[in-house]
Amino acid sequence: MLRILYVLLGLSVIFFACGEKYTPEQREYIKKIENIREEKNKEFQSAPYSPFVQDTAANFSPLKYFPVDPNFAFVSKLKDYQPKDTVIVLGTKGEERKVIRYGFLNFRHEGKEYRLNVYQGKSKSGEDYHSIWFTDLTTGNETYGVGRYIDFEINPDKNFEYTIDFNLAYNPYCAYSSKYSCAVPTKDDFLEMKVLAGEKIFHE
Secondary structure: OHHHHHHHHHHHHHHHHHHOOOOHHHHHHHHHHHHHHHHHHHHHHHOOOOHHHHOOOOOOOOOOEOOOOHHHEEEEEOEEOOOOOEEEEEEOOOOEEEEEEEEEEEEEEOOEEEEEEEEEEEOOOOOEEEEEEEEOOOEOOOEOOOOEEEEEOOOHHHOOEEEEEHHHOEOOHHHOOOOOOOEOOOHHHEOOOOOOOOEOOOOO
């Protein structure tokens, strides 16, 4: 009986410790990310641009995510590449795409430093966009085998200081439907760490 009591006490300590793990600001941030995920699920069910609407053969189910973890959001300064070379990346259907290697961001995780490239491309409407593409030690297991993306918006008003938020890492459309082709991260976009944040693999 005493042993059972000790076990229950131990579990209660763990439970309350987990409940107090985050500050009020962090809990507010977690709720914000969870709301974004809920909204994306709603949009993917019915929005005209959704891959599940565009491809009737793709069956929708709620997207899968790691729990939101504020420790996977990093502040970093964007450093421009000089020169900004045009490079070729492959799409998942084998086609070549020309993009500009725009800059990079460094961040530290568990005592190690990592680098993420920022690429500049053009949308079908001809507008410039910036994006981060990456693979990591979860790729092909917990997460999509091609890699994941993080949207990036250039904002000089921030003095080139940005937040890299892996909780917002998402799968490209080709993760849901074979109708789509998406940019494949290069070997320079590999992070030798487990990014246990953001979207998980959709098709098991």
